[in-house]
Amino acid sequence: MFYSGGGVYRALSTEGLADFEALAASGLLNDPRIVGTERADGTPAATGLLPGEVAAVLKHEPVPxxxxxxxxxxxxxxxxxxxxxxxxxxxxxxxxxxxxxxxxxxxxxxxxxxxxxxxxxxxxxxxxxxxxxxxxxxxxxxxxxxxxxxxxxxxxxxxxxxxxxxxxxxxxxxxxxxxxxxxxxxxxxxxxxxxxxxxxxxxxxxxxxxxxxxxxxxx
Missing domain, CATH: 1.10.510 (Transferase(Phosphotransferase); domain 1)
Structure with missing residues (x-):
């Protein structure tokens, strides 16, 4: 998890991205009991956050x-x-x-x-x-x-x-x-x-x- 420009983001590894895509395909992300989440457009800098390559970045709805x-x-x-x-x-x-x-x-x-x-x-x-x-x-x-x-x-x-x-x-x-x-x-x-x-x-x-x-x- 990291913050950029007032937004809340999460960096994903290659395996983490595959898990997220399976979650997205399931439709569970539409469940209001799960925080609003989407793939980030214009990926913020996430260099060094993971041991390996950053495959994708997610943006989460902030919790007040x-x-x-x-x-x-x-x-x-x-x-x-x-x-x-x-x-x-x-x-x-x-x-x-x-x-x-x-x-x-x-x-x-x-x-x-x-x-x-x-x-x-x-x-x-x-x-x-x-x-x-x-x-x-x-x-x-x-x-x-x-x-x-x-x-x-x-x-x-x-x-x-x-x-x-x-x-x-x-x-x-x-x-x-x-x-x-x-x-x-x-x-x-x-x-x-x-x-x-x-x-x-x-x-x-x-x-x-x-x-x-x-x-x-x-x-």
Whole structure:
């Protein structure tokens, strides 16, 4: 990402351009939940921004106000988590996937979450697992569970660790009884819903989500 003349731009490598073209062909860029993005005419200087050659430059619609997950309310983080999973499911329908799962890829326009990292979309490879699931747990699921079940604000935790809350730290904050309680306010988000998608690559992603949930919560 870089700024030029008041505009917000992103430099793409050759592989990144191929992923973006697949995203553009899917029609997902027309989704209002994704930041407005277009190929830049009259490419601004992007020399040295990437290790290799810059294949293309994108221009993004500016976000009027930038906020961070450790500044958000419980409902804002939950809305961002829903957006992350909904876009992942939409991407899978077009043989695409989100390669990470960070709330720092989300900003708010008023009360509406908007996904700003179009570079996170990439083509789905056969048999590939969703590598972003662990990150989803640490930055979305565990902070929401901590506040929902224990009444402990997640904001100081995320401010102190940009990587989120590890399963070990969450388990240390939970009593034996907590592990059998149902989270309030719909906080118990689960990427298992990804597993409802069919197809070889999609089932691989869903299976990864199911397996990772156990591993992620037991470490």
């Amino acid at each position: 106000f930038v906020s961070y997950p450790y500044e958000w309310t419980f409902s804002m983080l939950k809305d961002a988590a829903h957006l992350q999973l909904d876009l992942l499911l939409a991407a899978l329908d077009h043989d695409l996937v989100l390669k990470d799962s960070s709330p720092y890829n989300v900003q708010f326009k008023g009360a509406r979450p908007v996904f700003i990292d179009v570079g996170a979309f990439e083509r789905l490879r056969a048999g590939e697992l969703w590598v972003g699931y662990r990150q989803f747990c640490m930055l979305y699921l565990f902070p929401l569970l901590l506040q929902s079940l224990k009444g402990i604000d997640f904001q100081p935790w995320l401010r102190g660790s940009l990587d989120g809350i590890s399963a070990t730290k969450l388990r240390g904050a939970m009593s034996f009884r907590d592990r059998f309680r149902r989270a309030r306010s719909g906080a118990a988000l689960s990427a298992r819903r990804v597993g409802h998608r069919r197809g070889r690559g999609r089932l691989a992603v869903g299976a990864a989500a199911g397996r990772e949930q156990g591993a992620c919560c037991e470490q």
